Amino acid sequence: MQEDRRRDVLKRLSYIEGHVAGIRKMVEEDKYCVDILRQTYAVRKSLEKLERIVLEGHLRTCVPDGIKGNREEAVIQELVQLYDIAGNR
Amino acid sequence: MQEDRRRDVLKRLSYIEGHVAGIRKMVEEDKYCVDILRQTYAVRKSLEKLERIVLEGHLRTCVPDGIKGNREEAVIQELVQLYDIAGNR
Amino acid sequence: MQEDRRRDVLKRLSYIEGHVAGIRKMVEEDKYCVDILRQTYAVRKSLEKLERIVLEGHLRTCVPDGIKGNREEAVIQELVQLYDIAGNR
Amino acid sequence: MQEDRRRDVLKRLSYIEGHVAGIRKMVEEDKYCVDILRQTYAVRKSLEKLERIVLEGHLRTCVPDGIKGNREEAVIQELVQLYDIAGNR
Numbered sequence: 001m002q003e004d005r006r007r008d009v010l011k012r013l014s015y016i017e018g019h020v021a022g023i024r025k026m027v028e029e030d031k032y033c034v035d036i037l038r039q040t041y042a043v044r045k046s047l048e049k050l051e052r053i054v055l056e057g058h059l060r061t062c063v064p065d066g067i068k069g070n071r072e073e074a075v076i077q078e079l080v081q082l083y084d085i086a087g088n089r
Numbered sequence: 090m091q092e093d094r095r096r097d098v099l100k101r102l103s104y105i106e107g108h109v110a111g112i113r114k115m116v117e118e119d120k121y122c123v124d125i126l127r128q129t130y131a132v133r134k135s136l137e138k139l140e141r142i143v144l145e146g147h148l149r150t151c152v153p154d155g156i157k158g159n160r161e162e163a164v165i166q167e168l169v170q171l172y173d174i175a176g177n178r
Numbered sequence: 179m180q181e182d183r184r185r186d187v188l189k190r191l192s193y194i195e196g197h198v199a200g201i202r203k204m205v206e207e208d209k210y211c212v213d214i215l216r217q218t219y220a221v222r223k224s225l226e227k228l229e230r231i232v233l234e235g236h237l238r239t240c241v242p243d244g245i246k247g248n249r250e251e252a253v254i255q256e257l258v259q260l261y262d263i264a265g266n267r
Numbered sequence: 268m269q270e271d272r273r274r275d276v277l278k279r280l281s282y283i284e285g286h287v288a289g290i291r292k293m294v295e296e297d298k299y300c301v302d303i304l305r306q307t308y309a310v311r312k313s314l315e316k317l318e319r320i321v322l323e324g325h326l327r328t329c330v331p332d333g334i335k336g337n338r339e340e341a342v343i344q345e346l347v348q349l350y351d352i353a354g355n356r
Binding site: 179184187188191192194195198199201202205206208210211212214215216218219221222225226228229232233235236240256260263264 | 301329
């Protein structure tokens with residue numbers, strides 16, 4: 001991953017860790033389920049944003065490099081798999 | 090939340106925190122993007138499983154109680170909202 | 179379903195049928211995959227909008243009626259199932 | 268699209284059209300909302316399956332061709348966009 005992208009991703013991961021710790025505290029304090037769900041959805045949204053950033057980096061570097069090098073089949077296979085896993089299929 | 094459910098949810102949240110910390114370490118060590126994405130997808134799946142457990146608890150307790158009490162409008166409105174937020178719409 | 183809601187849903191379903199027929203024509207004419215995918219995503223979004231309308235009607239009528247009547251267990255079970263199916267889980 | 272893939276996609280699109288027409292009939296006959304939702308979810312699942320097939324074709328042909336030709340920037344930009352649209356982001 002390019003350095004800028006990596007720093008951005010690390011910052012987002014720290015934020016997500018803190019967010020999950022906050023939700024754990026909400027559950028310990030027996031907060032209202034609906035408020036807990038709103039927070040877990042927000043974490044999922046943050047994760048999706050982060051995945052988009054990692055994927056864009058992958059598409060802009062590893063994918064063209066792999067295809068111009070000799071990893072074409074492997075690179076494409078991985079992209080198909082990522083799409084399947086992302087959709088929980 | 091019922092006590093059993095709460096303990097289950099807390100265990101899952103601790104696990105998710107550890108998983109996110111593990112992903113942060115992978116990014117620090119500059120692991121392959123595709124392996125990082127596989128792990129973030131797994132975290133998202135764990136979150137969805139956890140949400141299902143919280144939502145099921147909510148549907149089995151707060152929703153019937155609210156509808157039989159006098160919070161019908163509020164309870165239904167919250168469910169519609171949760172559906173919208175869950176789908177990022 | 180209430181009459182207004184039903185008419186809205188029927189209009190949306192006709193529109194979706196036409197949209198899918200249009201995509202079929204695109205495939206027959208061998209259009210670019212990316213343009214085809216953009217259209218299938220739009221159809222999926224229209225379906226999600228429609229589901230939200232049907233679900234909202236269900237939450238506002240059948241769910242409170244069922245819970246105040248004696249279908250509480252069945253109604254809640256269905257909502258849990260819908261959530262699972264919606265998420266393809 | 269390769270001929271086999273195209274024929275498969277066309278068959279799936281005809282099936283989806285018929286499925287949507289069937290749902291329209293269910294709504295006209297005022298069937299139970301939950302049964303209607305089960306069917307719309309099934310259609311969405313069929314669409315996702317179809318998209319996966321179209322995308323796999325795209326990844327296996329247009330993407331490597333574009334990257335080895337001189338459409339690298341455009342091809343990657345499209346993949347990033349598809350990922351965004353697919354997730355309704």
